[in-house]
Amino acid sequence: MAKKTVEDIQVAGKRVLCRVDFNVPLTEDMKVADDKRIVAAMPTIKYLLDHDAKVILCSHLGRPKGKVDMKYTLAPVAARLQELLPEVRVQFASDTVGESAQKCVADMKDGEIVLLENTRFQKEEEANDPEFSKKLANLADIFVSDAFGTVHRAHASTAGVAEYLPAVAGFLIGKELGIMGEALNNPQRPFVAILGGAKVSDKIGVIKNLLEKCDTLLIGGGMAYTFYKAMGYEIGNSLLDENSIDLAKELMADAKARGVNLMLPVDTVVAPEFNADAEYKTVPANAIPAGWMGMDIGEETRAKYAEVIKAAKTVIWNGPMGVFEFPNFAKGTSAVAEACAECEGTTIIGGGDSPPAAALPWSSWRARCCPVWPFSMINKKEV
Numbered sequence: 001m002a003k004k005t006v007e008d009i010q011v012a013g014k015r016v017l018c019r020v021d022f023n024v025p026l027t028e029d030m031k032v033a034d035d036k037r038i039v040a041a042m043p044t045i046k047y048l049l050d051h052d053a054k055v056i057l058c059s060h061l062g063r064p065k066g067k068v069d070m071k072y073t074l075a076p077v078a079a080r081l082q083e084l085l086p087e088v089r090v091q092f093a094s095d096t097v098g099e100s101a102q103k104c105v106a107d108m109k110d111g112e113i114v115l116l117e118n119t120r121f122q123k124e125e126e127a128n129d130p131e132f133s134k135k136l137a138n139l140a141d142i143f144v145s146d147a148f149g150t151v152h153r154a155h156a157s158t159a160g161v162a163e164y165l166p167a168v169a170g171f172l173i174g175k176e177l178g179i180m181g182e183a184l185n186n187p188q189r190p191f192v193a194i195l196g197g198a199k200v201s202d203k204i205g206v207i208k209n210l211l212e213k214c215d216t217l218l219i220g221g222g223m224a225y226t227f228y229k230a231m232g233y234e235i236g237n238s239l240l241d242e243n244s245i246d247l248a249k250e251l252m253a254d255a256k257a258r259g260v261n262l263m264l265p266v267d268t269v270v271a272p273e274f275n276a277d278a279e280y281k282t283v284p285a286n287a288i289p290a291g292w293m294g295m296d297i298g299e300e301t302r303a304k305y306a307e308v309i310k311a312a313k314t315v316i317w318n319g320p321m322g323v324f325e326f327p328n329f330a331k332g333t334s335a336v337a338e339a340c341a342e343c344e345g346t347t348i349i350g351g352g353d354s355p356p357a358a359a360l361p362w363s364s365w366r367a368r369c370c371p372v373w374p375f376s377m378i379n380k381k382e383v
């Protein structure tokens with residue numbers, strides 16, 4: 001299937017919903033502290049404006065957990081956009097798919113912008129709720145996926161909406177597709193994929209896709225415990241993606257059938273509470289004590305994973321191996337980062353949270369850092 005970009009379609013006069021990554025830091029007085037991501041989205045936005053599209057932008061910002069929380073409003077981003085594009089009318093909708101969004105869109109002319117309020121103010125966003133996806137889709141004629149760092153997530157505004165609209169890639173994604181296409185379609189082997197982060201369900205598309213291509217899949221992070229559960233292990237209070245236990249079983253069976261070596265942590269660092277200063281110890285994978293939770297991959301796992309990574313010719317990594325925000329539980333992620341740096345092959349790092357900056361030995365970093373997972377989610381429909 002050809003992966004189309006905005007250049008392959010007619011956008012003049014059309015309402016184009018563009019999923020961008022405006023997940024920018026805000027100052028205490030609610031100004032954009034760093035507009036790098038807004039500037040990065042400009043090539044696609046300007047192309048659409050120059051070609052007389054009605055540009056409807058949507059994004060998440062932070063983790064408001066499905067509730068309206070004005071700490072995470074995109075209003076300051078609208079103000080910054082207006083500064084960057086002084087000639088263009090920029091309207092800000094105070095909701096995502098409600099009255100304000102509909103009114104702003106109805107009121108817009110070709111070559112204008114509407115920025116919708118934070119998609120994650122709706123709990124339906126992260127649940128990839130079809131009704132919410134339909135409401136988003138109803139605002140537009142075309143969907144453009146250009147959210148650097150978020151495209152790998154199966155959320156309504158990144159994946160769900162593409163079920164109901166013709167979908168193409170923006171320039172950021174298009175560029176990454178080109179760069180990564182070779183690595184993915186024609187990988188040098190052994191090809192090792194590393195997946196971590198919180199939830200299995202968030203990354204189903206990525207996992208399935210990788211299983212078709214990689215030789216070894218290393219699992220870490222919170223998602224490992226759902227796999228443990230699927231294997232019948234007790235996981236104490238570890239993160240569990242309850243609805244994905246069967247899926248984890250399916251993925252393990254699929255890996256086996258394909259001859260992919262799916263590796264799970266053999267040991268895990270556990271703590272009695274989710275806290276930076278919590279007491280901790282390392283236990284075998286099948287011996288997590290009741291009341292304790294898995295916070296990181298253990299020492300033996302780090303060594304095993306490092307060995308596999310260093311011997312790889314292609315490495316793709318998405319998602320941290322543990323709760324890297326707490327230094328005591330960042331060691332697994334650091335170990336994987338160091339192994340990637342030592343690997344002689346092509347190393348691609350993806351996903352918003354994967355390379356915790358502090359853990360990466362940037363000076364010796366030969367890897368290509370592409371915070372995008374452009375396969376699987378794009379271009380479900382021909383235009």
Ligand code: AMP
Nearest residue numbers: 197198221222239294295319322323353
């Ligand atoms: P994701 O955004 O899905 O890549 O997940 C990143 C998040 O997963 C980070 O905030 C990590 O703290 C979290 N995470 C990684 N390992 C664990 C774990 N063992 N338990 C809970 N959360 C985790």
